[in-house]
Amino acid sequence: AQSVAQPxxxxxxxxxxxxxxxxxxxxxxxxxxxxxVQYPNRGLQFLLKYITGDNLVKGSYGFEAExxxxxxxxxLKKPSALVSDSALYFCAVRPSxxxxxxxxxxxxxxxxxx
Amino acid sequence: xxxxxxxPKYLFRKEGQNVTLSCEQNLNHDAMYWYRQDPxxxxxxxxxxxxxxxxxxxxxxxxxxxxxxxxESFPLTVTSAQKNPTAFYLCAxxxxxxxxxxxxxxxxxxxxxx
Numbered sequence: 285a286q287s288v289a290q291p292x293x294x295x296x297x298x299x300x301x302x303x304x305x306x307x308x309x310x311x312x313x314x315x316x317x318x319x320x321v322q323y324p325n326r327g328l329q330f331l332l333k334y335i336t337g338d339n340l341v342k343g344s345y346g347f348e349a350e351x352x353x354x355x356x357x358x359x360l361k362k363p364s365a366l367v368s369d370s371a372l373y374f375c376a377v378r379p380s381x382x383x384x385x386x387x388x389x390x391x392x393x394x395x396x397x398x
Numbered sequence: 399x400x401x402x403x404x405x406p407k408y409l410f411r412k413e414g415q416n417v418t419l420s421c422e423q424n425l426n427h428d429a430m431y432w433y434r435q436d437p438x439x440x441x442x443x444x445x446x447x448x449x450x451x452x453x454x455x456x457x458x459x460x461x462x463x464x465x466x467x468x469x470e471s472f473p474l475t476v477t478s479a480q481k482n483p484t485a486f487y488l489c490a491x492x493x494x495x496x497x498x499x500x501x502x503x504x505x506x507x508x509x510x511x512x
Contacts, residue, residue, distance in 0.1 A: 293438075316497065316498050318500060320503075325486075325506070325508070326505055326506065327402075327404075327488055327490075327503035327504050327505045327506050328441075328488065328490075328501075328503040329503070330500045330501070330502065333498060333500055335498040374440060374441070378497075385443055385446065385456070386441075386443075386501060388440040388441040388442075389440055390438060390439060390440040391438075391440050
């Protein structure tokens with residue numbers, strides 16, 4: 285079965301420190317990979333996506349993600365965390381052969397402390 | 399939240415009642431989606447539509463119905479057959495239904511069964 289895993293329910297970091305939110309996937313073929321952020325009682329906001337090419341993808345608000353095909357991972361990173369980055373983060377995958385459905389991970393809560 | 403609106407923001411339903419959640423987009427997107435979000439479970443796809451007058455069941459379609467009579471509108475009806483409807487419902491749209499097209503999300507509707 286195709287799936288996405290975010291192994292950490294919550295990640296805690298201090299403001300100014302680098303952050304990583306992990307994502308691994310199990311899908312066939314060459315998937316398209318996405319990261320979204322959700323603030324409380326709001327919809328999801330698109331952060332970045334990997335299609336092909338450079339394994340390091342840059343996105344909104346200073347976030348970036350590293351695609352690793354051999355490890356089937358797509359970890360979200362930021363060099364210096366802000367308190368305002370505190371939110372719920374979702375990794376999503378669309379298999380290349382799929383008609384459009386996204387497979388979401390269960391989400392990781394990021395808490396950035398001052 | 400872009401050009402996608404959902405109404406109402408909060409909705410209360412008595413057991414045995416059908417309710418309809420509205421989703422409208424002005425992005426000229428062909429594809430639209432309905433997701434259900436429960437704590438700790440990520441997003442689960444209810445229905446999606448790739449084009450007007452056509453839609454497909456997602457992973458948890460039982461107890462729900464949709465229509466797509468206009469490109470900009472994709473209402474979701476939660477019927478009395480849905481045994482546990484209390485959840486946060488998110489509507490999304492995308493330019494295309496596959497490939498690298500990211501989905502844009504509305505602000506959500508929180509449905510509570512009394």
